[in-house]
Amino acid sequence: MLLLNCYHRLINEQEVKAARAAVSGLSDELLLMYEAHVALVDLVQYVRPDVSSESMCEMVIKQTMKTLRSDACAIVPIGKSTLSSMIQGSDLIHMEQIQGLLLKCQGRSRQPDVILHRGKSETGETSWSKMWNLVGVEVESNELGTVWLVLLSCQREYGTEDIGILKAVSRIIASHQCMYKKQKEHELGLLRLFEELTTAIDNRDPFTEGHSLRVAALSFQIAKMMGLTSQECETVRRSAILHDLGKIVIEEGLLGKPEMLSALEFKRIAQHPEVGFQLLRMVPFLENVLDGVRYHHERYDGKGYPCRLAKESIPLHARIIAVADACDAMRSARPYRPAMSEEQVLANLESGKGSQWDPQVVAVVTANWREICQTWQASGEVYAAFHGTMIHDCHQFSSK
Known part of the structure; x- marks a missing residue:
């Protein structure tokens, strides 16, 4: 038991x-x-x-x-x-x-x-x-x-x-x-729309045809030479493509005017960085391009527009685009002057560093001048291939 x-x-x-x-x-x-x-x-x-x-x-x-x-x-x-x-x-x-x-x-x-x-x-x-x-x-x-x-x-x-x-x-x-x-496809489509709009703005004046494409290529190259990351270089490139978007509100005759601009006319043109900024700030995925668009006409000495920023208070992307923009403008013909020679461009960059442009950016450009010329030439040829025309004096940039 x-x-x-x-x-x-x-x-x-x-x-x-x-x-x-x-x-x-x-x-x-x-x-x-x-x-x-x-x-x-x-x-x-x-x-x-x-x-x-x-x-x-x-x-x-x-x-x-x-x-x-x-x-x-x-x-x-x-x-x-x-x-x-x-x-x-x-x-x-x-x-x-x-x-x-x-x-x-x-x-x-x-x-x-x-x-x-x-x-x-x-x-x-x-x-x-x-x-x-x-x-x-x-x-x-x-x-x-x-x-x-x-x-x-x-x-x-x-x-x-x-x-x-x-x-x-x-x-x-x-x-x-x-x-x-789907979001990325939407963003890409919207970006292409803005890029096409910028190209159309450039093409209103035969003297600025292809300008934004060339400035974008130069800005990307300069950013790369300065050691920026691949993502930052792409942001600089996008900013440069869109840098003149604000000119959409400026009358066609004013942009290509051969005579000296009046104070009122200059004030009108000087609004374009702010207009471009206001247009793009409504697009969330383009937030990182806003600095380049808004501040590319600021001067290193603080006498630029629209905000009169100076030195390092100007975002680096904008300082890079400012030099690239100037290089393309100087080497392209305008209604009031022929395209400048390489010697003239280099001399202007040297005299303007520290006042108009960031000395560091200018130093990178002048030290790598031949590569800069090749980039400019190639971007012009790409534009010509797609649009069936050669921009003004593109061939001159890479020849003495």
Whole structure:
């Protein structure tokens, strides 16, 4: 009887332990599901066109790795993709290894958009792949390639719940990509519209035909020579293309007037940087070009317009465009004078540095004069090829 009681007590204790373990496991699963739900809600708020694709992916993999208690999370493109490869987590995991494992595991799952790898239970695997459990879901797929969202852990074995959460996250990434792509297409179309408008403004006067294109090419080259980042160089180029947009409000006859301008006429023309600024400030994605457009007629000595800024208070992009603008103007013919020679341009730059222009920008231009000439010549030839005409005196810039 005593033995029977002990047996029943032991059975009861084992059942209680099993029940407690089951409750604990269920509690962990519920907590994981709750944390995943909170993470998904948090990620959805970043599905906005003003959040870059790279920033979105960084947030996604960081949050997903933390929520699903993994050692690493990665965006893994196989083939060509609009998404770049990205990984966070263990230093023992490299992108090439993940790509190789994904390719090896493709087709094993009943779901073609899911890959599940349990390292320790797989046979014939390398020592590296045996260390890791992996789950991956497709983010996007087309004829050029596939992008996977992947989790890796050396302890956790992934299951149905993890796949469901990853699929939800992948849909968030895909939705953001679609929105971001459409936004960029819209921005590009609007930028091209502004560029065409600026070209049309230049072309109202045969003496300024192609001016903005040439100033943009020169500004980009100068910015590059000054060591600006590729992104900053592109911003300078865009600013330079749009720098004369404000001339849209100025009468055609006034822009090409051969006689000296009256004080009132000069005041009218001097409004164009502010007008261009006011037009473009309403376009959020062009915020970074505003300084170049608004301040390209400021002088280093503070006697320019529209704000009479001086020295380093003038944004660098505007100081670069000011020199490029002057170089093109001096080397192009005007109704009231012929195109200046190279010697005249260099002499004017030297005499005007420190007063009209930033000495540092002028020094870069004069030190790299031959390359500057080649850039100017090439930009003129590009314009001529597309518009079927050669701008005034373009050939003269690169010849003594």
